[in-house]
Amino acid sequence: MIEIEHLKKVYGEKAALKDLSLTIKSGEIFGFLGHNGAGKSTTIKSLVSIIEPTAGTIKVDGLDLETDRLAIKEKIGYVPDSPDMFLQLTANEYWDLIASAYQLTPERKAKRLGELVGLFDMQSVVDNTLDGFSHGMRQKTIIIGALLPDPDVWILDEPLQGLDPQAAYDLKALMKAHAKKGKTVVFSTHVLDSAQQLCDELAILRQGELIYNGSLDDLLATEPNESLETIYLKMAGRQADAQQINAIAGDDDE
Ligand SMILES: Nc1ncnc2c1ncn2[C@@H]1O[C@H](COP(=O)(O)OP(=O)(O)OP(=O)(O)O)[C@@H](O)[C@H]1O
Numbered sequence: 001m002i003e004i005e006h007l008k009k010v011y012g013e014k015a016a017l018k019d020l021s022l023t024i025k026s027g028e029i030f031g032f033l034g035h036n037g038a039g040k041s042t043t044i045k046s047l048v049s050i051i052e053p054t055a056g057t058i059k060v061d062g063l064d065l066e067t068d069r070l071a072i073k074e075k076i077g078y079v080p081d082s083p084d085m086f087l088q089l090t091a092n093e094y095w096d097l098i099a100s101a102y103q104l105t106p107e108r109k110a111k112r113l114g115e116l117v118g119l120f121d122m123q124s125v126v127d128n129t130l131d132g133f134s135h136g137m138r139q140k141t142i143i144i145g146a147l148l149p150d151p152d153v154w155i156l157d158e159p160l161q162g163l164d165p166q167a168a169y170d171l172k173a174l175m176k177a178h179a180k181k182g183k184t185v186v187f188s189t190h191v192l193d194s195a196q197q198l199c200d201e202l203a204i205l206r207q208g209e210l211i212y213n214g215s216l217d218d219l220l221a222t223e224p225n226e227s228l229e230t231i232y233l234k235m236a237g238r239q240a241d242a243q244q245i246n247a248i249a250g251d252d253d254e
Pocket residue numbers: 011012014015016034035036037038039040041042043081
């Protein structure tokens with residue numbers, strides 16, 4: 001379980017998160033939704049201690065991030081919003097780094113890595129450097145690294161971005177299975193179909209503020225004949241401006 005209370009983050013003069021309080025239960029998949037710049041990555045980076053919040057507290061399974069940072073970090077597998085790092089390493093070298101940071105035994109590492117590399121179809125490129133990988137291959141490499149230590153808490157910032165349909169399907173299945181084991185799965189996405197398939201609970205952020213926090217079912221029940229996309233667009237911002245779209249679409253005809 002993750003408990004966030006009165007989280008605030010200010011970058012210079014920009015309040016990226018204003019006063020965020022919410023609870024993420026174990027055994028469920030929790031999704032963060034919001035337009036570009038809404039504060040999703042800022043929340044996620046605060047959870048994984050990449051940035052220091054301006055104010056507020058975060059507890060993971062009862063441990064306080066301020067005082068038990070290392071113990072919390074050991075529990076977490078994190079997929080960042082950009083996979084473009086460690087580009088000079090081969091995939092195997094990158095996973096070796098993670099295995100040694102988490103002090104995995106060679107046997108445990110070999111077993112888990114074999115399973116993940118097989119699932120994500122990366123066997124033929126494990127000795128290639130990441131700089132020659134496509135975006136999706138880098139994303140798979142980072143996902144495999146995040147899941148390699150078999151962490152209890154998965155925190156995934158736009159994890160489906162760039163994945164091919166098979167890899168996306170497999171990752172979604174892994175997320176569901178992990179939550180079903182009673183573990184914590186948090187992710188952010190712009191893909192509302194995926195959110196609708198995956199989320200038990202969700203938070204919608206707008207300009208650093210929470211505008212919805214609750215179950216997907218409760219949200220969908222507010223407008224029984226509408227999709228999550230329609231409900232989200234009504235809540236999170238202006239709906240598609242038909243006149244403007246027609247004007248843009250019609251430009252070619254003039
Ligand atoms: N390092 C930074 N320095 C200054 N401002 C930042 C920094 N990181 C984020 N911001 C600002 O904080 C706000 C929230 O950004 P954040 O990355 O959390 O949004 P997001 O919801 O993840 O957006 P996206 O969907 O585009 O990834 C934005 O206005 C952004 O410009």
